[in-house]
Ligand SMILES: NC(=O)C1=CN([C@@H]2O[C@H](COP(=O)(O)OP(=O)(O)OC[C@H]3O[C@@H](n4cnc5c(N)ncnc54)[C@H](O)[C@@H]3O)[C@@H](O)[C@H]2O)[C@@H](O)CC1
C-alpha cells in the first residue's frame with residue numbers, strides 16, 4: 001500500500017529531520033532530484049538537454065528555493081535558465097544566490113511572458129505545501145503564456161495540498177516531482193499533477209503511520225480471492241443481488257453480471273428482473289423475492305429497486321440477515337429518508353455504503369465539500385459503515401478512520417450503470433470474506449482499471465466495463481505473478 005501524509009504531518013516530520021541535517025542539505029537533495037527530472041523531460045520533449053531553455057516560476061517560500069537550486073544544477077548541464085520572481089523581495093536567498101553564481105538569469109515579472117513562451121520547459125516553484133487557495137492574480141497571469149511542458153515542484157501551485165481541490169487559477173503539470181512522501185493532492189488531483197515522481201530525501205523514518213492510503217496492484221492481487229483445489233461454488237462465498245425492477249432490469253443485469261465476473265462463487269438474484277437476469281447470466285440462481293432467495297454470505301442491494309415501500313422492505317430484510325451488505329443507489333436514498341431501516345441491522349455485520357455526491361448529501365444533510373476524505377470519514381462514523389464516496393477519485397473510509405483513495409486512469413467511468421457494476425464487484429468480495437474496507441477499495445481499483453481497458457481512449461459503457469473485468473483481473477494478477 002502506498003502511504004499518503006497530510007501536510008501537517010509532513011511538516012512535523014521535516015522539522016525533525018531538519019534538526020539533525022546540515023543546513024540546506026534537504027533542499028539540495030530535493031532540488032538535485034528535481035533537476036534530474038527536468039533534464040529527463042527536456043530530453044524527452046526536445047531530444048537534448050544542453051542548450052535548451054528552462055524558465056522557473058519562483059514564489060516566496062522554500063518551494064521557490066527548490067526551483068532556484070534546481071536551476072543552478074541545470075546550469076551545470078549547459079541549460080539556459082531564467083527565473084521569474086513573483087515576489088522579488090521575498091525570494092529564497094541562498095537559492096537565488098546559487099542561481100546567479102551559476103550564470104542563471106533573473107527576469108522581471110513584466111518581462112516574464114516572453115521568457116515563458118520561449119521556454120522548452122517551465123518549472124513551477126510558485127508555492128508548495130504551505131499554500132492555501134488558488135493562485136493570486138500576478139502568478140496566475142503568467143500561466144497564460146505557457147506553451148511548453150510544465151514540471152511542478154512538490155505540487156501544482158494553486159491546487160490545495162490536502163484536498164486536491166481547485167477553486168481558481170492553478171497550474172496543470174505534465175509531471176510533479178514531490179519530496180519525501182506523497183501528499184493528498186497527489187492522489188486526489190491526478191489531472192493537475194500529471195505523472196508523479198517521488199524523490200527520497202530521507203523523510204520516511206520520521207513519518208509514522210500514513211493518514212491515507214492507496215492500494216497498489218500487488219495489494220489488490222493479494223486480496224482478490226483465487227479458488228484453491230479444495231474450493232467449490234459455496235466455499236468461495238455466495239453473493240445475493242437484490243436489484244432492478246421489471247421496468248428497469250438493466251441495473252440487475254449489470255450488478256449480477258459483475259458479481260459473476262468478480263469471483264467464481266455462486267450468485268443468487270432476487271427481484272422482478274429474474275427472467276432478464278437469467279437470460280443474460282444462466283449461471284445465476286434467480287428468484288422473484290429476497291425472502292425465498294436462499295442463503296448468501298453477502299448482499300448487494302439497491303440499484304434500481306426504487307425508493308418506495310417495496311424497496312424499503314427488501315432493504316430491511318437483507319439488513320436483518322446477519323451478513324455483510326453493500327447498499328448502493330436507491331438503498332442509500334432509502335437509508336437517508338428512513339434511517340429506521342438500519343434498526344434491522346445487527347451492528348456487528350459490515351455495511352458498505354456507496355454514495356455519489358448527491359446521495360452523500362441526502363445521507364449527511366450537506367454535500368461532501370472540498371475535503372472529500374474528511375467527508376467520507378464523517379459519514380463512515382455516522383453510519384458505522386464503510387463509505388465509498390464516488391467521484392473522479394473514489395474515497396473509501398472505514399468507521400475506524402482508515403481511508404484510501406482510488407486514483408482513476410481517465411474519466412471514462414462516468415457513464416450510466418457504471419455504479420451497478422461496482423456494487424456487484426464489492427458484493428462478491430464481501431461474500432468472499434474480505435475486510436469491507438479492502439473489499440470496497442479493491443472493487444474500486446478493478447472497476448477503474450476495467451473502465452480504462454474498456455475505453456482505451458474512447459467512450460465506453462457499463463456493459464463495456466463489465467466485459468473488461470476479466471482482463472482487468474488478469475492484468476492485476478499478471479503484474480504480480
Ligand atoms: N521544509 C523542508 O525541509 C523542505 C521543504 N521543501 C520545499 O518547501 C516547500 C514548503 O515551503 P514553505 O513552507 O516555505 O512554503 P511554500 O513554498 O509552500 O510557500 C508559502 C509562501 O507562499 C505564499 N502563498 C501562500 N499561498 C499563496 C497563494 N495562493 N498564491 C501565492 N502565494 C501564496 C505565502 O505567503 C508563503 O510565503 C515544500 O513544498 C517543498 O517544495 C523541500 O525543499 C524539501 C525540504
Ligand SMILES: [K+]
Pocket residue numbers: 063124125126127128152153154155156157
Ligand atoms: K509548486
